[in-house]
Amino acid sequence: MTDETERLRDRVAVELERTRARTALLTDAVDDDDLVRQHSPLMSPLVWDLAHVGNQEELWLVRDVGGRDPVRRDIDELYDAFQHPRRDRPQLPLLGPVEARGYVRTVRDKVLDLLDAVPLEGRRLTTDAFAFGMIVQHEQQHDETMLATHQLRVGAPVLTAPSPPDAAVRVGDEVLIPGGPFTMGTSTEAWALDNERPAHTVDVPAFFMDAACVTNGEYARFIADGGYDQPRWWTPEGWEHRVRADLTAPMHWLRDRDWWAYTRFGRTEAVNPDEPVVHVCFHEAQAYAAWAGKRLPTEAEWEKAARFDPATGRSRxxxxxDEDPQEHHANLGQRHLAPAVAGAYPAGASPAGVHQLIGDVWEWTASDFAGYPGFAAFPYREYSEVFFGPKYKVLRGGSFGTDAAACRGTFRNWDYPIRRQIFSGLRCARDAHLSELG
Known part of the structure; x- marks a missing residue:
């Protein structure tokens, strides 16, 4: 066994245990009644997510990679996300809290045992420990989903974290991203998922990108100016949804005399005008951008702003x-329970001067979710391909609840344009006119 292989095994073990510690934090924070309760029809009971991550780990690592006997084949159908909509899951004969915790422990013990023996080469699924990385990312994605469930939970606060850092630098209004080709996606990132592949060249005309995400204060001005009352800012589809859903402000906002309050993880306080707005759907984001005289960036524009280095001509x-995210780069991993104000992470800015593209809030883009040229589903169609099409919009960049293992400059998230229980915000863009190009 080479030193490199041994280091890879050690990294996998650390990531598996670090991820499971977060899962335990989110599920141990509440009592068993809360664990089995459905806090919103949009979300599963927390106990379903807990057993689901164990079942996926069993399917891919214990059975497929390890070739071991099943632990609980009888529960596969219960925890197949495609078999049962979230709203129906409380009615299923799910594992109870004690049984679910015992199940995920048993699966993890088997995985750590086989990790020492499985060759990390020879199969695409095992080369560079891809399957292990896929499972780490899958569990971290469900941890963020469980964090969103905590946000929807009613009751006394159970989660705590220090506040994000204050601004260290002043961030300007917008920056010019020069036109021309760049490399989008990746063919080399070992744990990148199928929808991030392959790397390909995209020619993007010059455009301006906001240097920071839209703040609560800016969004409040849109509301005060009648933004939710004027169809002209909304697409027909967006206006229909606004009326049907009776949208009047971001999710979790409450009117408090002449300002706004916000309930976050069981605590209600005044909305911070300098924080990025969060819990807005695609239609709200699109309407705000139109009101501001701008638009949402395309996915390609977002990635060019985030990755293209004009000094070298390559994508970072x-x-x-190319350095893995550190605490001074971005607000990730549930270290804080809120997005940070603009300028809080100057070390994470792009070469063009765009700040906090990674972490804080997922950013809606104008793009439908689709495969890149040369896309190939791996290791199963249900991860990405079945979601391709105009029903889903792409979000980029991660949020304060996204773990670093599940967030890259190429990472793609997607959701229905009406969703806003996710930690979603926006950043605007606009076309660059010839007179502005010098």
């Missing part, structure tokens, strides 16, 4: 370079 892994 992250806005700041």
């Amino acid at each position: 892994r992250y806005p700041w370079g």
